[in-house]
Amino acid sequence: MSTQSQLHYAGFWRRTLASLIDTLWMMLLITPLLVYFYGWEYFDPYQSPPLDGTADLLLTWVAPAIAVILFWRAKQATPGKMAVHARVVDARSLQTPGTGQLIIRYLGYFLATLPLCLGLLWVAFDPRKQGWHDKLASTLVVCNPAPAPTTELRSAAEGQA
Template sequence: MQDNEFEYVGFWPRVGATIIDVIIIMIITVPLLVAIYGKSYFFADETPLIAGWADFLISWVFPAVATILFWLHKQATPGKMAISARVVDAQTGNSLTVGQSIGRYFGYVIAMLPLFLGIIWVAFDPRKQGWHDKLAGTVVIRLKNRGPIPVKFGS
């Protein structure tokens, strides 16, 4: 793998990837939560942060474990795969370690706390790293020329 083959993935493609991931997680978790807690789970006036053990497992543990496993085994979540991006170690370009994956996941909390500033940071950072990337020592990359053939206009 040569450095000049890749580019850092910026803010908007990563937002798109996140939207894809959230939709997939919701397709899995919402029916389970409705089956266990009923529709009132989503419409109650005073919904607790965690409604019970099943809620904790479905809403908090499952997404964390799934995301970390995707990073470890595929270098990307389904959303990142859809945009041909990979999450790699910032120093070597290799797959993440278990520690990096866990640190990156929980680094999202730190990145989101001050009005999502650590996420928005991706838009302005030269290596397109959010605070979660910086904390875990990761970057999100993809091939520069992803199409089957280069675009040519004219004759």
């Protein structure tokens, strides 16, 4: 595993892109289910209350939380972070964070957004690119190391030289 000095922290824009990708795939999964249970009226702010029953609670709050935490636990990344070649690690050991840390990290997103998203913007200015949710959970988001070239790739590159 890398040492702290060899780490390349995932910066603000990389993490923003990962978040947009995650939002898109989550919407693609959840929207059809919301339409199935509630119809298109669900999306009309004048027709639908802010939280419209058990299915709404499960689909818009519980399922995303479970999915994100499971992805972090199993892959150290959500699909968005995987797409941008980033992963979540424990700030001390640089290994997979514990489940408790990941729950704190997820809940920390809500705290980070309260004061005008300052806790998320913090990533742009922090030396280790940590948002408030990362600091609360003692996590880092780092870029995956580039894979070592395979023998076939090295041979092909040498053959072209």
